[in-house]
Amino acid sequence: MAEFNFLQSLPSVAAALGLTILAAVILLLDAYLPKDKRPQIAYVAAFGMLFVAFTPIIWSPPAEGQVFWGGMIRFDGVAQIFQVMVILGGALTALMAINDSGTKNRGEFHLIIIISTLGGCLLVGANDLVMLFVALETVSIPLYILAAFRRQDGGRSAESGLKYFLFGSFASAILLYGLSLLYGFTGHTNIPALAQTLVSGGGALGDNVVPMLAALLLVIVGFGFKISVAPFHFWTPDVYEGAPTPVTAFVSVASKAASFAVLLRFLLAVFPADLVLEGQSIQAFWVNLLVVISVVSMTLGNVLALRQSNIKRMLAYSSIAQAGYALVGIAALQSADPTLGVSSVAFYMFMYTFSNLLIFAGVVLFSEATKSENIRDLAGLQRRSPWLALAMTISLLSLAGFPPAAGFFGKFFLFQAAVEANLVGLAIIGVLNSSVALYYYLVVIKVMYVDKGVDEDQAIAIPRPYAWVLGIASVVVLLLGVLPTQIIDWARSGAEAMQHVARLINGL
Amino acid sequence: MNFAVPTEAFIMLSMVLFILGAMGVLLRRNAILIFMSVELMLNAANLALVAFARQWGQMNGQLFVFFVMTVAAAEVAVGLALIVAIFRNKRSINIDDLHQMEG
Numbered sequence: 001m002a003e004f005n006f007l008q009s010l011p012s013v014a015a016a017l018g019l020t021i022l023a024a025v026i027l028l029l030d031a032y033l034p035k036d037k038r039p040q041i042a043y044v045a046a047f048g049m050l051f052v053a054f055t056p057i058i059w060s061p062p063a064e065g066q067v068f069w070g071g072m073i074r075f076d077g078v079a080q081i082f083q084v085m086v087i088l089g090g091a092l093t094a095l096m097a098i099n100d101s102g103t104k105n106r107g108e109f110h111l112i113i114i115i116s117t118l119g120g121c122l123l124v125g126a127n128d129l130v131m132l133f134v135a136l137e138t139v140s141i142p143l144y145i146l147a148a149f150r151r152q153d154g155g156r157s158a159e160s161g162l163k164y165f166l167f168g169s170f171a172s173a174i175l176l177y178g179l180s181l182l183y184g185f186t187g188h189t190n191i192p193a194l195a196q197t198l199v200s201g202g203g204a205l206g207d208n209v210v211p212m213l214a215a216l217l218l219v220i221v222g223f224g225f226k227i228s229v230a231p232f233h234f235w236t237p238d239v240y241e242g243a244p245t246p247v248t249a250f251v252s253v254a255s256k257a258a259s260f261a262v263l264l265r266f267l268l269a270v271f272p273a274d275l276v277l278e279g280q281s282i283q284a285f286w287v288n289l290l291v292v293i294s295v296v297s298m299t300l301g302n303v304l305a306l307r308q309s310n311i312k313r314m315l316a317y318s319s320i321a322q323a324g325y326a327l328v329g330i331a332a333l334q335s336a337d338p339t340l341g342v343s344s345v346a347f348y349m350f351m352y353t354f355s356n357l358l359i360f361a362g363v364v365l366f367s368e369a370t371k372s373e374n375i376r377d378l379a380g381l382q383r384r385s386p387w388l389a390l391a392m393t394i395s396l397l398s399l400a401g402f403p404p405a406a407g408f409f410g411k412f413f414l415f416q417a418a419v420e421a422n423l424v425g426l427a428i429i430g431v432l433n434s435s436v437a438l439y440y441y442l443v444v445i446k447v448m449y450v451d452k453g454v455d456e457d458q459a460i461a462i463p464r465p466y467a468w469v470l471g472i473a474s475v476v477v478l479l480l481g482v483l484p485t486q487i488i489d490w491a492r493s494g495a496e497a498m499q500h501v502a503r504l505i506n507g508l
Numbered sequence: 509m510n511f512a513v514p515t516e517a518f519i520m521l522s523m524v525l526f527i528l529g530a531m532g533v534l535l536r537r538n539a540i541l542i543f544m545s546v547e548l549m550l551n552a553a554n555l556a557l558v559a560f561a562r563q564w565g566q567m568n569g570q571l572f573v574f575f576v577m578t579v580a581a582a583e584v585a586v587g588l589a590l591i592v593a594i595f596r597n598k599r600s601i602n603i604d605d606l607h608q609m610e611g
Contacts (some may be wrong), residue, residue: 130572137579144586148593155597159606162590166542166603168585173549176576177526180539180556180569184519189572204563213590238609311611 004070011059012068012075012125014395015083018052019118023111030107038105039409042098042465045110049091049117058084065497071190072131077494079125081262081346081487083351086124089254090117092357092473093246095465100364102150102157102244109149113250116142120258124306129179129189132262135228136175139255140168147243147251158241164251166207167225167235175222182270195269209277216271220293223266226259229323230297240316245367248312249360252319253353260326260349264342268333268498279330284330285336290331291426298433300325305440311363314440315356318399321437322352328423328430329414335421343497344413347488351398358395358473361466362388369460375444380453385460389448391470398477400441401434406480413488518559525552539591539601550580 010017022045029041057080065076073079094110097103119138126132148161183189185205186197197203203213224232240248267286268388275282301321308314326348334342365388367373382389398405411434418427462470480487525548532545552572561569594599 002553070589085540093532130568133572134575134579137582141579141586144590148590154608155594156608158590158593158597161609162539162594162603163606165587165590166533166539166546170549171548172579172583173529173553176550176553177556180553180560180572183557183569183572184560184563187560187566189568241609301534324524 003079005387009056009068011061012066012073012079013088013122014055014059016118018055019049019087019114019121021117022048022052023114026107026111026114030111033107034054038107039098041107042094046091046465048093049087049094049114053084053087053091056080057497061492061497063497067127067192071193072128073122073125074127075125075488078261078265078281078342078346078498079494081350081491081494082124082257083121085118085257085350086120086254089353090114090120090259092248092361092469093254095469096249096357096361096364097244097246098465099368100244100246100403101368102153103246106149107378109146112142116250117254119137120254123258124261124368125260126265127191128347129183129194132266133172133176133179134498136259136262137172139258140172143247143251143255144168146247149247150244154356156242156498158245163235164239164243167357171222171225171232172382172474174218174225178215178218178222181211181218183210184454185215191266191269192334194274196466198270199272199275204501205277206222207278209280209282212277212282217289219266220289223259223263224293227256227263227323227326228320229293229327230300230320231293232319233297233300233480234350236320237313237316239308239321241313241373245312245360245364248315249357252315252360253356255267256319256323257349257353260330260345262498264330264333264345267330267497268338268342273334288335291423292329294324294327294331294426295429296319296324297327297431302433302436302440305437308440309375310373311366311378311444312373314375314444315359315363318440319356320439321433322399323429324433325411325414326352328418328426330428331423332414332417332421334423335417337420339418339492339498340413340417340496342498343491344417344486345408346494347484348410348415348478350487351477352409354473354476355395355398355405355407355481358391358470358477359399361473362392362395365462365466366370369458377446377453378444378447380456381448381460383456384453384458384461387470388460391474392448393445394474394477396441396445398481400438402438404478404481406477406484408481409484409488410480413484515559515563519556522552522556522559525549525555537595537602539605541604542603543587543591547580547584550576 020475060076103109123135144165147164148158150157186203188194228236245271273283301317305317329345398407401407401411415427525530529545556567
């Protein structure tokens with residue numbers, strides 16, 4: 001192992017260190033600021049995170065990626081792009097929480113969001129089973145608290161928190177058992193070393209395929225809960241509906257993006273194409289499994305979203321469907337060139353993060369003004385606040401995959417990767433599903449622009465922090481839709497760095 | 509002569525514990541009992557990790573267990589607080605009573 005060099009190892013955890021310092025600052029401010037100044041904490045948190053989001057960009061990783069901190073963290077292009085995504089998600093969430101009735105004037109909210117973001121930053125670069133598990137829990141446990149954050153709502157928020165907690169910890173336990181089996185087969189917790197032992201047949205497993213499939217299944221079920229794909233999605237609608245809206249936004253983007261990053265890394269490194277036991281390719285098994293999960297969650301999410309009247313619940317089912325689309329990209333890792341799959345998932349999560357934050361910022365404003373989360377009550381929103389309606393329209397078009405918003409290219413890259421990986425059927429099902437989804441997204445737009453509302457004369461004001469969130473997110477969504485090349489090139493170079501690891505493993 | 513318990517025995521025991529825990533989660537209706545079943549599953553994984561670490565003659569697995577125990581402690585703190593919050597609202601911790609949101 002190379003000699004430990006502190007300064008060289010620093011960039012890989014710079015974002016995490018920055019967030020830790022920020023968390024300490026917020027804690028002190030929350031304790032010592034006079035009460036009337038407490039609302040300012042939100043700005044410190046948001047701009048602190050915006051600032052930290054630049055550290056992975058400034059201290060970019062070496063092109064091939066590198067392993068730091070005794071093999072715990074791998075810092076490469078994929079880790080970089082997902083770190084930026086997660087931290088920006090945290091920053092916009094902090095801004096979004098300023099006026100929400102469930103979270104306003106509560107400094108500890110920002111502290112907990114920052115800790116969860118910190119977990120996400122570590123998770124996307126996890127290179128060791130211990131790191132993976134601890135980081136995953138650092139993302140999840142704060143979110144259980146946040147889901148139950150609102151007190152005066154007759155227990156809906158507490159109920160969603162408990163449901164999230166029970167399902168989440170169940171999933172973690174399943175995942176952990178899968179990880180312990182993988183450790184048992186090989187005697188390594190370091191992911192590349194573990195993969196090498198498996199591929200070279202040096203572990204305790206011999207040529208037995210069944211224990212391997214059991215471990216794989218446990219891991220996929222565990223991650224399936226975290227990224228909320230069917231059939232592990234039960235918790236999603238209730239948690240999304242009951243949690244304070246900014247928390248819903250964060251759960252739906254940052255924790256999901258980080259889990260997708262680590263799922264990509266894990267499946268590509270631990271179960272590569274040339275892992276063959278008893279003459280059966282392990283990769284073929286997980287790809288087929290993911291294809292089934294993807295089809296089920298796309299279809300189920302879209303069909304159930306059609307009959308929702310609560311907008312947060314509708315977005316919950318929509319996010320189940322979106323996770324199904326992103327799985328198309330993970331299934332496309334079976335192609336001879338997995339970089340396409342990796343980069344398409346990274347791009348998709350990037351555009352999904354901003355589109356979802358945009359719509360949820362709109363939902364916060366709308367539900368604070370009307371005290372309702374019903375889609376019917378959006379009627380006449382265009383007359384009440386044209387900019388708000390425009391921003392929500394942009395994000396709905398993006399989620400529906402409609403040009404010129406970013407979602408179009410997101411889906412395009414995913415389905416292109418699927419076709420390249422000989423999964424034409426899956427791509428066709430994906431396209432059909434997108435057209436079903438178009439219906440329920442367009443209905444919301446129609447309600448906002450065409451339907452007559454009861455109090456159309458009452459304008460909805462957009463406070464300044466929300467104007468920033470709506471502005472930043474709309475610009476990013478539109479830019480990604482018009483000029484997707486920058487981000488997809490970034491994602492491709494990151495994906496190549498990841499591919500480099502896979503080649504190293506197979507070469508040895 | 510080697511009288512040590514074979515690793516297989518530990519793994520069988522851990523599998524039994526894991527399955528008991530999973531069944532507890534799926535069948536029980538009391539939030540605290542579900543939570544205890546999750547803890548049982550975590551401990552099943554811990555037992556497997558320690559047994560594997562002995563088998564391989566190295567410490568990684570034991571180290572992992574320390575981290576899992578820490579995480580489990582954090583989970584207990586959050587989980588019990590949530591259960592108390594639910595009990596204050598509903599005077600019950602039966603998860604069948606948690607149905608304010610449906611659809």
